[in-house]
Amino acid sequence: MNRTKKSELIKSIHSTFKCADVLVITHHAHLTVKEIEDLRAKIRAVGGCYKVVKNRLARLALLDTRYANLRHLLTGPTSLTISKNPIPAIKVIVEFANKNEKITIIGGGLGEQVLDTNEIYVLSTTPSIEESRNNITSVLRNVPRKIVTIIGAPASKITRVLRFHSISDS
Incomplete structure (x- = not known):
């Protein structure tokens, strides 16, 4: 060369x-x-x-x-x-x-x-940047569902308690 x-x-x-x-x-x-x-x-x-x-x-x-x-x-x-x-x-x-x-x-x-x-x-x-982004995205997708579940949980418990009391009163 x-x-x-x-x-x-x-x-x-x-x-x-x-x-x-x-x-x-x-x-x-x-x-x-x-x-x-x-x-x-x-x-x-x-x-x-x-x-x-x-x-x-x-x-x-x-x-x-x-x-x-x-x-x-x-x-x-x-x-x-x-x-x-x-x-x-x-x-x-x-x-x-x-x-x-x-x-x-x-x-x-x-x-x-x-x-x-x-x-x-x-x-x-x-993990690569793409793998990290995918992991973060999947976590963020689940957050709204978990929030709804947590917020909805006390109401469902109240409903069950009220339903139990109405059945026991009859």
Whole structure:
């Protein structure tokens, strides 16, 4: 690859890092082309991207981004999961790593925060924004019904008491 192409690649990756809300760095060993394509498709489906880039180029691309402090993690056969939507991308890469011993999560970053492997695994169990919205919506849908039930409960008790007294008086 000539200098011009390297420079263009670095600029492209740099702009991807600038826009990303999450970066997960993994080590991969002997992944087949099919496995990489499957992983890329899954990450792309949640709005992210999976890149295998030479460490030297990735280190240069990380300069002047909020992930510059992750440069030390770029050693060995590394790959990068980058996304604007953090939780779904983290879930995909963690699920893949759990099922495939050829990939190991090294660390990453969420915004300005550096994440270690354990923190990434914890985030993978966090509900996504969509899941949280759905949970809140279902709770809010049930509130009016519960209010009506609570408000109606004393009246029904009074009715039962009055009905009991009218029956016992007869």
